[in-house]
Amino acid sequence: MKTSILKIIIFIFVIFSLIVFWQGLKKNNNYDTKRLIGTRISNFKLIGINSDNQYITEEDFKENKFTLVNFFASWCTPCRTEHKYLLNLSNKKINLIGINFKDKKKNANNFLKELGDPYNFVGKDTDGKISILFGVYGIPESILVDSDLTVIKKIIGPIDQIQYDEIVKLIQ
Amino acid sequence: MKIKNFLFIAYVLLANPIQASDSQAKLLGVYKNLRCLVCQGQSIADSNSDFAATIKLVVQDQFNEGKTEAEVYNFLTSKYGEWIVYQPIFNKNNFLLWALPYTALIFGGFVIFFVVRKTKHKKVN
Numbered sequence: 001m002k003t004s005i006l007k008i009i010i011f012i013f014v015i016f017s018l019i020v021f022w023q024g025l026k027k028n029n030n031y032d033t034k035r036l037i038g039t040r041i042s043n044f045k046l047i048g049i050n051s052d053n054q055y056i057t058e059e060d061f062k063e064n065k066f067t068l069v070n071f072f073a074s075w076c077t078p079c080r081t082e083h084k085y086l087l088n089l090s091n092k093k094i095n096l097i098g099i100n101f102k103d104k105k106k107n108a109n110n111f112l113k114e115l116g117d118p119y120n121f122v123g124k125d126t127d128g129k130i131s132i133l134f135g136v137y138g139i140p141e142s143i144l145v146d147s148d149l150t151v152i153k154k155i156i157g158p159i160d161q162i163q164y165d166e167i168v169k170l171i172q
Numbered sequence: 173m174k175i176k177n178f179l180f181i182a183y184v185l186l187a188n189p190i191q192a193s194d195s196q197a198k199l200l201g202v203y204k205n206l207r208c209l210v211c212q213g214q215s216i217a218d219s220n221s222d223f224a225a226t227i228k229l230v231v232q233d234q235f236n237e238g239k240t241e242a243e244v245y246n247f248l249t250s251k252y253g254e255w256i257v258y259q260p261i262f263n264k265n266n267f268l269l270w271a272l273p274y275t276a277l278i279f280g281g282f283v284i285f286f287v288v289r290k291t292k293h294k295k296v297n
Binding site: 005006009013016017019020023024035036039102127128129131132133134135137138 | 248
């Protein structure tokens with residue numbers, strides 16, 4: 001009788017362990033900030049790159065149906081490759097916000113002067129704190145939000161033709 | 173009166189470093205529980221990367237604003253997912269993971285109890 005109870009306990013324990021491992025295997029542990037899609041960005045104030053008196057808040061985002069927030073820096077080489085797509089997007093019905101990440105004002109302005117300024121507003125993120133609010137962990141990264149500041153799409157790395165086409169499709 | 177003044181000054185001088193080291197230890201504990209997402213197997217405490225430096229600033233700011241450790245973890249997991257914390261947060265998806273050690277402990281207790289009882293019975297017989 002006692003042996004059979006022990007066997008039952010061992011059996012239950014083995015089944016329980018298998019369920020735990022099965023649950024663990026099902027879980028996706030690959031890090032990906034795309035899970036931000038559907039969440040809201042809030043509580044931020046973005047100071048302009050050239051003037052501390054210029055700033056935008058989440059209220060300004062509400063005026064536009066779609067806003068693409070692009071994190072860039074003059075020292076970031078992939079940012080140069082995606083810039084032509086941002087220039088093309090500036091002709092579309094989308095609000096483009098550039099956030100200059102951990103960069104020098106002079107270098108950032110030279111970058112925009114050299115490649116063109118596609119942005120409706122360029123803010124600065126000198127210490128990187130704004131990037132954390134947007135779930136950014138490396139640049140370039142771009143976040144497409146709607147008027148409610150809900151994340152619709154997140155692009156990790158430079159925008160390419162495929163990503164560009166997807167953005168255009170989404171904002172139509 | 174002089175003794176009182178002396179004690180007061182001594183308290184101020186001694187208490188502040190203790191408080192400071194407490195908050196430093198608390199911060200370090202949080203940094204150690206946060207994964208550096210751009211590093212290979214390093215915590216935020218171990219890493220000197222840009223990402224780690226920024227996370228440290230954000231955590232410090234949130235503590236200065238009076239937020240609790242749980243609130244800091246909630247904020248960061250809302251932005252980067254649960255992967256950013258080493259110690260998983262208890263929820264319906266991982267309750268089995270949390271329950272397993274306790275279940276193993278109870279089960280182990282039962283096994284020992286039965287084995288000891290069986291051995292005793294054998295000896296008696």
